[in-house]
Amino acid sequence: MSFLDDFHPTQLKLTVESPTFWRVTFDNPPINVIGLEMMRELKELLTELEHNDTVNVVVFDSADPDFYIAHYDVEVDNDAAEALPTTTGYTAWVDITVRMSKLNAVTIAAIRGNTRGAGSELVLAMDMRFASLEKAKLAQVEIALKAVTGGGASGRLPSLVGRGRTMEILLGGEDFDGALAERYGYVNRAIPDAEFEDFVNAFARRVSGWDHQAIVEIKAFIDKYTRLPDAEYPLHSDAYWAGVSRPEVAGIVGRLLDNGMQQRGPLEYDLGRQIATIAQEEA
Amino acid sequence: MSFLDDFHPTQLKLTVESPTFWRVTFDNPPINVIGLEMMRELKELLTELEHNDTVNVVVFDSADPDFYIAHYDVEVDNDAAEALPTTTGYTAWVDITVRMSKLNAVTIAAIRGNTRGAGSELVLAMDMRFASLEKAKLAQVEIALKAVTGGGASGRLPSLVGRGRTMEILLGGEDFDGALAERYGYVNRAIPDAEFEDFVNAFARRVSGWDHQAIVEIKAFIDKYTRLPDAEYPLHSDAYWAGVSRPEVAGIVGRLLDNGMQQRGPLEYDLGRQIATIAQEEA
């Protein structure tokens, strides 16, 4: 398998549990932000999975029990990000989320730790989400940066949690723990942390044993009834960038960085609450 | 602000918690029915909110802990109601629910007490619904009057509770308490009554501090994926009026009034059960 020989990611770890079951582990210390290199590696992985007819299931987990994906790297070099290869022609992040939502393999988010902003959007683009009851925390905090969600949360949440709860998640910008995320349908299920890995692995192993073609056909029917047209998602991205490009947003981001954003510390642990305080003081 | 100077409602109480956070309190004793004057006042409020670019969030609560909105006033003067100003051209009640579902401000139903019929439809037209765990009770009882719901419940419930539970709510006509309403998605969350006001106020205060334009844009995307075309709703209204205009319905309404409907007493407290008994005895 030449892909496995050639793929040497530094912020993802790829484990071949079996020919039909891959595990991708986010590992970008200190808190797993999605930056340039992680996007480059995700795109490389997606390109392989788009052409791979063997892998049935991919579990996405994290090497850090406290941070699944913290959020987008607010200091990313945007020009470099947009210069990364794209197969959809969409902006860097939308290219990733749209492609993630269309793979033949079954994609499973195994969520333990904080998963906010683009992290939440990445798991929403996967086929299903299991969360650690005690350790998962999800949020879409973009409203604190005066922006809509840029990677599709407003397009994907309605088919999971319905209209009213989508409104609350996106307009409140608050943290959802595992139990509440399950009650809302934001994740499929919250599993007690002690059983979490066994549960996810057993489910993935089961799926890994099915017929690949049947998986592809089942996903195609579900997609037909539940996935928006791809062309919706660039609209979200355009609106996001227009929002965060407003001059006053730089001030909010600056204050967040001064207070510990992107570092392993109290602000990132409690971002759902702190981002509102700081954004609203700055306003 | 000339609106605030000129708006002197008698069945609503408007509290300006801050320039970006308004509270509207239903206060039409004895049980908060929606009659001519309340519709007039709601329309005036809606017209203001449609042109107001400052208010971020409006909480709708009730002055009466037992009755949020009991239901439509079954003795309303229909000709007078239809003579009230309308901007949609739809019938009086549909004009209100359709416009409520399209405001720029975030609308939050803070539901404590009985909320049936048009009361349930009004909260369904809002962006989100929080309910008192012990004190909220919701129902669509129109089927007892041989009618479909006239203000859009069959159009709005599916995107909240799904097909099967919409069937149950509308075809059963039964009361849903806070806990069951949350399990179904009929409300976002049921909150223990002791914490209810603090919870809603904290959420609203948070939303009141966000950027107004970001709120508008987020709502626009969610609406695009979850709101039916306005033109569906007059169809509901036409069917409702055709149903309740059948001659035998007058007999049911007469018996309900004889037994205490629209008064503060046992029939209204237990309407979900009693309306079936009376309607089916009359049939």
Place this chain on the structure above:
Amino acid sequence: MSFLDDFHPTQLKLTVESPTFWRVTFDNPPINVIGLEMMRELKELLTELEHNDTVNVVVFDSADPDFYIAHYDVEVDNDAAEALPTTTGYTAWVDITVRMSKLNAVTIAAIRGNTRGAGSELVLAMDMRFASLEKAKLAQVEIALKAVTGGGASGRLPSLVGRGRTMEILLGGEDFDGALAERYGYVNRAIPDAEFEDFVNAFARRVSGWDHQAIVEIKAFIDKYTRLPDAEYPLHSDAYWAGVSRPEVAGIVGRLLDNGMQQRGPLEYDLGRQIATIAQEEA
């Protein structure tokens, strides 16, 4: 009523609880598979209900507390099944599920016992589903036979449980007990078994007393917003038959039959688990 005089089913039992409330009890020992005769009887019943303007509600329950509908009869004579009368022109099973989803009467699945494969699809085609908390078990196991669900589960689940949970149900193929089925929305509610019959009967009796025309109109609006076009469902059926007709599937079915499939015994009680073991050993 000439239908009642002429209808003498042997695998269904029809009980006229009242002129407006019918009960249909599945009774095809040993485990209530859906075979040729049950399909013939269901089609006859559907034809009557399509022309009956009196019956308000039909409860479908089972004579066997352990098996509601086990699944499709894997040994059915397909040519004979397709020779049964059809009003839609679709294949035998799709003809039944599509017609079941469009009746004027309210259809209620009272689920106690195992309900897998076509059994799950039949209850998904009904208007609402109540489950025994302790005794219900639902699953779509078709993926073990290398096939999509042939009777519409991938078209009906999304409007009940959302995209992510539909993925899990269809791609996992696992058993869902009553509690989990309720958390997901797979059933409306799970009711403790001791109260189950009373609950369902009280609900059905209530619906049986409503105005028939109002029921029809309410269902029409809900259908308009939640039912896929009928023409989707033959696509599922074609894909199902293509899947199970692959030569290696005969081997899986053979091993399942050798191990007790279609008999009252350990394999059928625990089919959700056992079908994966056997299918994946065979593969």
